[in-house]
Amino acid sequence: MRVEISRRVCPVKRTRILVTLLAAFALLSTSCGVGDKIGSVSISAQGVTGVINLEGMGSTLQLQVTANYTSGKQIDETNFAAYTITAEGVGDTGAALPTPPFGIQLNNTGMITATEDQNGYGLCTWTNLNTSTTGGSQPAWFYTGDYKIVATYRGFTSNPIYIPVASGSGNQSIDNYACGPSASGG
Numbered sequence: 001m002r003v004e005i006s007r008r009v010c011p012v013k014r015t016r017i018l019v020t021l022l023a024a025f026a027l028l029s030t031s032c033g034v035g036d037k038i039g040s041v042s043i044s045a046q047g048v049t050g051v052i053n054l055e056g057m058g059s060t061l062q063l064q065v066t067a068n069y070t071s072g073k074q075i076d077e078t079n080f081a082a083y084t085i086t087a088e089g090v091g092d093t094g095a096a097l098p099t100p101p102f103g104i105q106l107n108n109t110g111m112i113t114a115t116e117d118q119n120g121y122g123l124c125t126w127t128n129l130n131t132s133t134t135g136g137s138q139p140a141w142f143y144t145g146d147y148k149i150v151a152t153y154r155g156f157t158s159n160p161i162y163i164p165v166a167s168g169s170g171n172q173s174i175d176n177y178a179c180g181p182s183a184s185g186g
Contacts, residue, residue, distance in 0.1 A: 036071045041081070043151045043158040053180050054104065054114045057122045057167045063110035065151040065158060078110040081151040081158075088162075089145025092124045092179070097145045103165060104147050112149075114167035122168025126180030141181045 045052050046062040054061050065081040066074050083106055087097035097103055098117045105113045117123055130140035143164035151158040166180035 036069050036073065038067050038154060038156055039070045040068045041077070041151060041153045041156040041158045042066050042068060043081075043149065043161050045161060045163075051181055052161070052163055053126075053166055053182075054112060054163055055166045055180065055182060057114055057116070059114045059167065061112045061163070063106075063112065063149065063151070063161065065110060065153060067153055067156070077153045079108065081110070081153045083108075083110070084150045084152070086148045086150075087145070088148050089125065089143075091145055092127050097123065097125065097147070100147070103167075104163065106149065110151075112163060114165055116167075122179075123165045124168050124179035125164045126166055139181075143180070 043063055043065050046064050048061070052061070063078065063083075064076060065078045067077045068074055085100050085104070085106055087099055087103065090096055100106065101115060102118045103115060103123050105115050107113075114122070125143045125145040126141050127144050128139040129142055130137055146162040146164045148160045148162055150160050164180065166182075169179055
């Protein structure tokens with residue numbers, strides 16, 4: 001018995017093989033996992049627990065802007081975000097809050113500083129709703145105004161953060177004209 005083997009060569013061009021290989025590689029590389037992209041951006045005040053209060057003339061508060069990726073990764077983008085500040089409400093005198101750089105300043109690294117208003121005074125955006133004059137009564141602080149700050153990074157806008165200010169004395173009759181809650185709990 002005799003077996004013949006044919007040595008037939010298929011005429012395929014090299015460019016066709018290259019295109020086929022590149023298409024297969026592209027298909028494998030796009031279907032092997034999920035792309036890591038930004039899902040949201042958030043803003044917070046570093047080191048603050050509880051009520052945010054910019055207390056005292058020249059006091060500072062550091063903001064942090066975080067890019068939250070779809071993979072769960074979080075990256076600090078504070079120095080690369082753009083910030084928008086809106087004055088909301090009134091101070092304890094009933095006057096509208098001044099527009100920055102009066103009242104507060106925010107630099108491009110996310111650092112907020114309490115500054116004077118346009119008349120050279122500090123601000124108090126707090127009011128004490130506890131009108132009791134009995135000794136030992138605790139103030140009941142509520143803010144009447146704040147600075148709303150929003151960060152934008154790569155087309156994503158963060159949640160707002162609200163910053164009340166206590167850089168000047170208030171017009172309340174309790175606590176020696178103090179303004180707002182203090183770190184000591186007043």
